[in-house]
Amino acid sequence: MLDLTPEVEELWDELAAAFERVMRSGQYVGGPEVAAFEAEAAEYLGVRHAVAVNSGTDALVIALRALGVGPGDEVVTTPFSFFATAESIASVGATPVFVDVDERTFNLDPSLLEARITPRAKAILPVHLYGRPVDMDAVLEVADRHGLKVVEDCAQSFGAPWRGRKTGSLGHAGAFSFYPTKNLGAFGDGGLVTTGDDEVAKAARMLRDHGSERRYHNVMLGYNSRLDALQAAMLRVKLPRVDAWNERRREVASRYEQLLAGVPGVVTPEVTPEHVFHQYTVRVLGGRRDAVQAALQQAGVATMVYYPVPQDRLPVFSHLGGACPVSDRLAGEALSLPIGPYLDGESQRAVVEGLAAATT
Numbered sequence: 001m002l003d004l005t006p007e008v009e010e011l012w013d014e015l016a017a018a019f020e021r022v023m024r025s026g027q028y029v030g031g032p033e034v035a036a037f038e039a040e041a042a043e044y045l046g047v048r049h050a051v052a053v054n055s056g057t058d059a060l061v062i063a064l065r066a067l068g069v070g071p072g073d074e075v076v077t078t079p080f081s082f083f084a085t086a087e088s089i090a091s092v093g094a095t096p097v098f099v100d101v102d103e104r105t106f107n108l109d110p111s112l113l114e115a116r117i118t119p120r121a122k123a124i125l126p127v128h129l130y131g132r133p134v135d136m137d138a139v140l141e142v143a144d145r146h147g148l149k150v151v152e153d154c155a156q157s158f159g160a161p162w163r164g165r166k167t168g169s170l171g172h173a174g175a176f177s178f179y180p181t182k183n184l185g186a187f188g189d190g191g192l193v194t195t196g197d198d199e200v201a202k203a204a205r206m207l208r209d210h211g212s213e214r215r216y217h218n219v220m221l222g223y224n225s226r227l228d229a230l231q232a233a234m235l236r237v238k239l240p241r242v243d244a245w246n247e248r249r250r251e252v253a254s255r256y257e258q259l260l261a262g263v264p265g266v267v268t269p270e271v272t273p274e275h276v277f278h279q280y281t282v283r284v285l286g287g288r289r290d291a292v293q294a295a296l297q298q299a300g301v302a303t304m305v306y307y308p309v310p311q312d313r314l315p316v317f318s319h320l321g322g323a324c325p326v327s328d329r330l331a332g333e334a335l336s337l338p339i340g341p342y343l344d345g346e347s348q349r350a351v352v353e354g355l356a357a358a359t360t
């Protein structure tokens, strides 16, 4: 659905030079490229600390552990996300508690948070889904009132602003993914933990390297979750382009909004200045989503369903209970159309023509 090669072509010489620089350096895990990327990412995101790790999933796990979340704790989160969100909570021994979402934003509905907070609650884990920031004012207000930590899942929101700051700088910690299809993508797996807290940053640095303060002085059980120097070097080339790419994604979204205006039974996402459109996801009403997707497929238009099964309905979490009817409904309505910084108007018109034909 997304062709990743145009941005590689555009940056070919710089990427090739970065690749060569690392090959010649003789240092392939951690090291100066990673330290430089961490400093540049921290500056861009407006955070005190950025700790590079091996994936977005590890970033979530390490952020939670660095904040002291563990067995017996509950972490309140959204059911409507990629599995890694709740998986990371369970991986540290805590229990995910699901709060239903807002059909307009696909994000967790902050007005429902309070009712799901028990004395065991330790943290809230909002996801800025599809690149649209959660209402962080509301989330932080509830967290403050109950003394809870906030870990932002920013895997889909790199560069998204919220009230003059960036997602990942608002909670106690942020977790980013550099999986190739994300708004800032590496050439393999990668991730980042952000925090303004010195102790949390120190814990995250130890956890990513086998719980060691310095080599062979392991003080806790950690992980092998360091970022490769090659990935860091490539990410350093791409980081300065993220704002322009996000702006182009927003333009693509605006064009979709105009083109889709007359198509019945399709609800488009609001185009806001905060939204960085990792996905452009419409709702297809009337129980027709799967038929529409199949018809588009026939017409040669690839679309995706993120996510057909909410996390609370998956086998490992379905015993936890807690009804999330909006999330259940969205799982049957959501349809993500092709989007990327390089998607041209002609391709978009073809997608919308196919969609219009399939819905009528």
Ligand SMILES: *Cc1c(COP(=O)(O)O)cnc(C)c1O
Binding pocket: 055, 056, 057, 058, 081, 082, 084, 085, 127, 153, 155, 156, 176, 177, 178, 179, 189, 190, 191
């Ligand atoms: C991609 C993603 C992750 C996991 O990131 P990886 O780098 O693939 O481990 C976590 N949460 C959300 C919302 C994601 O989209």
